[in-house]
Amino acid sequence: MHSHEDITLESGTARRVAIWQAILVVPLALATLIGLVLLWPADSPAGSVPLVADSVTIETGTVTEIGDTDESGATDIRMMLDQGTEVPVHIPPEIIDNGLDVGDSIEVLFTPAAVGTGTPYIFWDFERDVPLWLLIGLYILVVTVVARGKGLAAVAGLGLSLAVVVVFMLPALLAGQNPLLVVLAGAGAMMFSSIYLAHGISIRTTTAILGTAGGLIVTGILAIIATDFANLTGTLTSSALSLTAYDIQLDQLLVCGMILAGLGALNDVTITQVSTVWELRSANPNASVMQLYKQGMVVGRDHIASTIYTLAFAYVGTALPLLMAAAVLDRSFLATLSTGEIAEEIVRTLVASIGLVLAIPLTTGIAARLARA
Template identity: 45%
Template structure:
């Protein structure tokens, strides 16, 4: 976990040696990560689902009906009824499709729609098909990541795919199987983070520092979430999805689902903060090889405070955007702000935001402290550290980057 030798470019473009973690540091880091991954595997085995019958167990149609794709050919502007052509049934001519019962939209010529066709041949609006625009956005996103971030971008995308695989093939089945939601959340977080970080940033001490800092923040988030969900009596039944799960006939612990969701929701922001702090400590060490661990920590925290300030309101606005319809609906009622914020409809989002923010704030000093210990004096091969050069124009860039 960081003993590999790497190189960096100096300010004048010459290839320089990049410092390596010392043998002792490498052994310590490898042992800690090995223990974490061992516990992760043991936790996964403890909650591994044995029943997979939930997969595709709820039908989306009834006997005699089928989903079909249709294209709007014309629209009656007065009634809103569209004349559509059913894919695979072009020989039957145009058919009528009325808007949904509670819809406020209007059909436009060329719209691609998913409709339910019943035995009589009548079409019932289901939803718009969005494959084309969403695929275009996905392709644009992947291309931009690969072009700008290059190999690290490819690694991050592969890690993201692997992390989603963990959620789909482990987290969801384990929750349906009745496993403890806190263990499931921690196992998901630990496993997904390992894949994401090491695939995106490589196997080195810098990445391991970010991983350990994120795990520390995740543990704090999980502990707070466990207490907050119980103390606040968050049942998970007030959301539309929770109601559907309750009616699905599966024995799902909705309160546990809220707990697990809060733990997983904090991963992305925690990861962002810890990777930045780890990189900041490494660059500070490269620029000031003689700096003490305490000064390294203090200078790293100066950067961390700015990051905390910006990320906290990023979290808040992210959750506000996701909950905007609920906020608008609640604003119609004659209730005090205190009643609104503590009501079942929005309390879950408030608790999630507060718990994630506390975990994020504490992850910054924890990661900075771990980084200062890992990259501090005697923790790396000192012969590899090349002091920063200073020219007449001002401070130059560090002549070495520490990749671990």
């Protein structure tokens, strides 16, 4: 049992630790806030480009009939518009062959000038509002049932982080603000909101903030060096080329993507390492800083081993069509890996992984020192 003197000593030590953390974290939070204010886009081109031509409208309806394909490759498809009129619609064969069914809700482009051609309705996209909202609802329900209040707080942090991307980062980048400054300010806001909302404000979570910030700095430096060293331009995709009309440095935008790619995983490993060290300290109050660090790194090395293939598999899963298209070409495996689009993703994965790996011993060391204090 602690004496009154012991309790007073421990509370005094905790206050000193909190003060030292505040000396480090408060300037970081202020820099993030100042960055958000100074870089906030007063006049952004976001949302300024019309989605379709003035004479064209987007209509919705349901597929009622999928006929046979004739010798020319055309398929007779009909849909019932929401207004109650059944009309023919032109849908590309690759859409028909890969998921179109009777009863599907779709969006079509209606061009009045093409009424005389017989195909004024052209497939635009599927309507996905209901499936997406149901999946979001299921996700929130599962998180709530399993993780309860902390899970809901984490979802709130995720929502706020996404709001930072949509409301601040995208408009600021389109407005021509410095991409690196924008992503650093945005990543700082996302880091604070996601960690503090999900886990509360405490010495433990502030330690995770310090570890995450260190990992972001390492990732940013590596991203800048690797992009320049590997001659990556960020101009190899059609979506990137569509931004050339705006005052944006695409190579810097690529660096920003690398920094953001590692943020979520950084939050995960830093919180885990801090919690591990604190639990070790609770189980063995007499453990030294070095003992806490060594024991924490046992878990940290397992975390490193798992995250190495987690990030790699995540890329392979999202880039599978690109990899298959590259695989059919007659060239060596190494030559395929060094092609522009694939090299960008490889560098992105490696940079995020290196930042993640280095953040683990950094966070564990900080946590061991503060937990011992």
